[in-house]
Amino acid sequence: MPIDATQPYDPNNIFAKILRGEIPSKRVYEDEHALAFHDINPQAPHHxxxxxxxxxxxxxxxxxxxxxxxxxxxxxxxxxxxxEAGMVEPGYRLLANIGADGGQEVPHLHxxxxxxxxxxxMLMR
Known part of the structure; x- marks a missing residue:
């Protein structure tokens, strides 16, 4: 269900739980500012x-x-x-869904x- 991107941050959202290690994820990268992991419901061969x-x-x-x-x-x-994932060639898509109209489902930027x-x-025609 899409969310309102102006709502306050919910520390119990699924990505906050992944950051805290409360929910497992297949991590591919982590540093002091970012965490990357495979989507559990991939929409492309690499997601x-x-x-x-x-x-x-x-x-x-x-x-x-x-x-x-x-x-x-x-x-x-x-x-x-x-x-590192080998996506640069032949290409990849970078997408951020923001707010209800943008289809954002988790209230943590991703x-x-x-x-x-x-x-x-990019969009259905």
Missing amino acids: ILVIPKGPYVSWDDFSAKGSDAEIAGFVRAVGVIAR VHLFAGKRLGP
């Missing part, structure tokens, strides 16, 4: 989720409240993950990395 370690609901929340180090670290981590096949148009 990795990347989340900041801080308590941010949306991109707007993160860009307004995150430190310069957190923002730079998160963006750099996404690039490192794509390179980006999806999709790869492994031709992904088609």
Whole structure:
């Protein structure tokens, strides 16, 4: 169910629980600013989720409240993950769903990395 990206951060969301180690995940990358793991319901042959370690609901929340180090670290981590996963060539899709109209389902900022096949148009036509 899509969420309102302006709501306060919920420390009991599934990604917060993954960060705390309360829920297992198949981790592929971790540093001081980001955690990446395989999606449990992949929408492409390769589907990795990347989340900041801080308590941010949306991109707007993160860009307004995150430190310069957190923002730079998160963006750099996404690039490192794509390179290490071999997604750069022949290509991948980076997607962040924000808010109810954007289809965000977990109230913790996250980006999806999709790869492994031709992904088609961005939006249904």
